[in-house]
Amino acid sequence: MSKASRIYAWGEIKDHRRIYTIIIIVIALTMSSFMLTHAAILYTSQVISSTTKMALSSDVCILAPGSDERDLYGGAVEIPDAGEIEKTINELPGYRASVRCVLQGSYNVGDGFDGCVIQGIDLKRDVELEKIKSGLVQGEWFDESKEYLHHRTGIKIDLGNLTSKIKIKDKTIGRIDFEIGNPGEEPYPVIVGETATKVHPIKVGDVISVIGTKGSRGAFSASVVTIELKVIGTYRSGTPTLDQLVWFMPVDCLREIKGYGSFTDAPPQKLLSLPQLTDKIGFLLQSIPFVSEISMYNITLSDIGSTLEGVSEGLILADAGFEVDRGAGEIILVRAPEPRFHMKEIAHSKDVVNELRGAIDGAMNYVIYSSHDLIRYISGSMQDIANIMHWIMMFIILALATFAIYHAMDNIVLRKIREIGTLKAFGATDGAILEIFLNQALFIGFLSGGFAVGISVIAMRFINWYGGISIGFIGETQLDIKFLVTWSIVLITFILPILVSILASILPAKKAATLSPVEALKKGEISL
Amino acid sequence: MSDVPLIELRSVFKIYGEYGVRIKALDDVSLKIYEKEFVAVTGPSGSGKSTMLNCMGLLDRPSSGEVLIDGANVNKMPGKKVAALRGKKIGFIFQTYNLISRLTAMENVILPGVVNGEKKELLNSRAIELMKEVDVLHRAKHKAAHLSGGEQQKVAIARAFINSPCVILGDEPTEALDTKNSENIMSILKKMNETHGVATVFVTHDLSQTKCAKRIIELRDGKIIGDQRGGTGNE
Numbered sequence: 124m125s126k127a128s129r130i131y132a133w134g135e136i137k138d139h140r141r142i143y144t145i146i147i148i149v150i151a152l153t154m155s156s157f158m159l160t161h162a163a164i165l166y167t168s169q170v171i172s173s174t175t176k177m178a179l180s181s182d183v184c185i186l187a188p189g190s191d192e193r194d195l196y197g198g199a200v201e202i203p204d205a206g207e208i209e210k211t212i213n214e215l216p217g218y219r220a221s222v223r224c225v226l227q228g229s230y231n232v233g234d235g236f237d238g239c240v241i242q243g244i245d246l247k248r249d250v251e252l253e254k255i256k257s258g259l260v261q262g263e264w265f266d267e268s269k270e271y272l273h274h275r276t277g278i279k280i281d282l283g284n285l286t287s288k289i290k291i292k293d294k295t296i297g298r299i300d301f302e303i304g305n306p307g308e309e310p311y312p313v314i315v316g317e318t319a320t321k322v323h324p325i326k327v328g329d330v331i332s333v334i335g336t337k338g339s340r341g342a343f344s345a346s347v348v349t350i351e352l353k354v355i356g357t358y359r360s361g362t363p364t365l366d367q368l369v370w371f372m373p374v375d376c377l378r379e380i381k382g383y384g385s386f387t388d389a390p391p392q393k394l395l396s397l398p399q400l401t402d403k404i405g406f407l408l409q410s411i412p413f414v415s416e417i418s419m420y421n422i423t424l425s426d427i428g429s430t431l432e433g434v435s436e437g438l439i440l441a442d443a444g445f446e447v448d449r450g451a452g453e454i455i456l457v458r459a460p461e462p463r464f465h466m467k468e469i470a471h472s473k474d475v476v477n478e479l480r481g482a483i484d485g486a487m488n489y490v491i492y493s494s495h496d497l498i499r500y501i502s503g504s505m506q507d508i509a510n511i512m513h514w515i516m517m518f519i520i521l522a523l524a525t526f527a528i529y530h531a532m533d534n535i536v537l538r539k540i541r542e543i544g545t546l547k548a549f550g551a552t553d554g555a556i557l558e559i560f561l562n563q564a565l566f567i568g569f570l571s572g573g574f575a576v577g578i579s580v581i582a583m584r585f586i587n588w589y590g591g592i593s594i595g596f597i598g599e600t601q602l603d604i605k606f607l608v609t610w611s612i613v614l615i616t617f618i619l620p621i622l623v624s625i626l627a628s629i630l631p632a633k634k635a636a637t638l639s640p641v642e643a644l645k646k647g648e649i650s651l
Numbered sequence: 652m653s654d655v656p657l658i659e660l661r662s663v664f665k666i667y668g669e670y671g672v673r674i675k676a677l678d679d680v681s682l683k684i685y686e687k688e689f690v691a692v693t694g695p696s697g698s699g700k701s702t703m704l705n706c707m708g709l710l711d712r713p714s715s716g717e718v719l720i721d722g723a724n725v726n727k728m729p730g731k732k733v734a735a736l737r738g739k740k741i742g743f744i745f746q747t748y749n750l751i752s753r754l755t756a757m758e759n760v761i762l763p764g765v766v767n768g769e770k771k772e773l774l775n776s777r778a779i780e781l782m783k784e785v786d787v788l789h790r791a792k793h794k795a796a797h798l799s800g801g802e803q804q805k806v807a808i809a810r811a812f813i814n815s816p817c818v819i820l821g822d823e824p825t826e827a828l829d830t831k832n833s834e835n836i837m838s839i840l841k842k843m844n845e846t847h848g849v850a851t852v853f854v855t856h857d858l859s860q861t862k863c864a865k866r867i868i869e870l871r872d873g874k875i876i877g878d879q880r881g882g883t884g885n886e
Contacts (some may be wrong), residue, residue: 134754548743549766550734639710
């Protein structure tokens, strides 16, 4: 009675169209909201993904042994033989690699400090050079023929090993370097993210004093440097958050600032007595946030003086000739050969990492991240939470819809009990009756799923046609909401309502099917 | 007339029990229905008429005893086979017609055939003939809900014949109708019995309707207390 039960079931739906329409609308809208939200989340992920690749990394990042993801934002340890590794990778067919330096910094914005991560990029070889360049919205790009170097004319005061001499909050500061990077020299050029210029009073042409933390994570040293930076341009990556944080400068400038290289002549060294030292410290303390931290714990200069008791001398370096090590850096970015962006991106990322591990000497010691690992790190948990919440909400609503279908179907069975009895009297088997009600469930499911996909597609097209939804974000920036749909989500949106309606209908359908004919006819008479 | 009865009840008991009270609806009932018979089952209310009809029509299983349809014992048959037998061999006419209100008269008539998987074209032509016989063809395309009581029962009669059954069972088929319509329905049933040669068993407590029966079975307290054959079958 397969065809007959389908026709009969369709008639039933038409007969109870009001209640079924409500159920179908509820399920369709629930699934539609699921599909739209998922498509928006997916789009956001892709934005984060492409931005991450553009602003921070390439297909693969290589870090020094013992590093982790945090080191990508500064604090990374210098990679031994970075230049050699870069060379090895560049010899692999289809691969390109470049070394980057990273400096974590803070700058004064009038009423306090804000942070930034300065990425040193190779102006000729950086694997993401073209992308960063194409994001320039104001000012000018770096003069690629110029080196912008100052031959390390800064002043460095090395207080030597002060283990157990200075304690802050019960923690021992082992070593302190204070350094002025380029006093009186031409400021280093920097291109800042567009968001930073909207959030803070920074504009192209400004000279900003940035205090960088040179100390690597895990190093036994608090090493800070103050540097003067000139904003020569602004860029836009598409993700305002990153544009506030990540700034770019030529990699050799950063190598010089971080001291990656060697002195060409013996730097003038000068031993300072304790009063001279405290005097110098006093000068430097004016410009570094570390001071406010000390003062937070009510430590005064005289306290430092007394703490330094027993330290009789310090070292001052100035006006030294310096040659930058052009292979040095903390991160090696690698552009893998095609295919890069396709459906099997995760698998491809793993293949690339494995290939690099095979090519680099001692690769097992290095930390190698694929872009997929980084994206997961940057946005993974946020996305996971959004996704989990989203699925939970959908399941709650679908559970309610399941109850609604169950009760509607149960009610219909009760009202149709005489018809069921009559059909059984005509020879309809239990299976045929079950089929009728399950066919109704299938119709509901198909219609709900179909409408859900249809509504979503129409909504997405309408929103995109209307120009997309844009919401205010950091500063005056806007965050666009667009959609990206995968077949798996379309399939889930379509199939889930079918499963839900079948699930909800099984019990009432079984109840109807197992009624004995005489019982159904009698109950039907009573309910008349 | 074949020696094998179309329906045979052998020492059938039907006992209902609830809250410790046992009610014998059928008490050792034995009965044979043959081809072309036109049988009226009478008796006071609660005498077991409908219960007996339900057992004969395989709508209900007896508590004990045997039911044979065309010589086949249905007691040990699986439910699916019983359902198929019921659909093919027995036609039902209910007191309240039991038409499906959203379907047209024609759709209602062919429904048992559809349930039994017959071809719709064949069913349609047979339905037209039957509806013509019961004089309701002019209402073929009307929804069942829009038909009068008499018309609905006519449609129900046509529906009972659609699968060419060997027995028609009617449970008080005229109970819900006025006298004129009752007489009309009874004469249609009689005519169909003669034309199609299908045995007809109907339950009634209206003695006037028994006049048209060729055989009258009387029940009381679940027992057959009378089984008269040889009536003229004419009112």
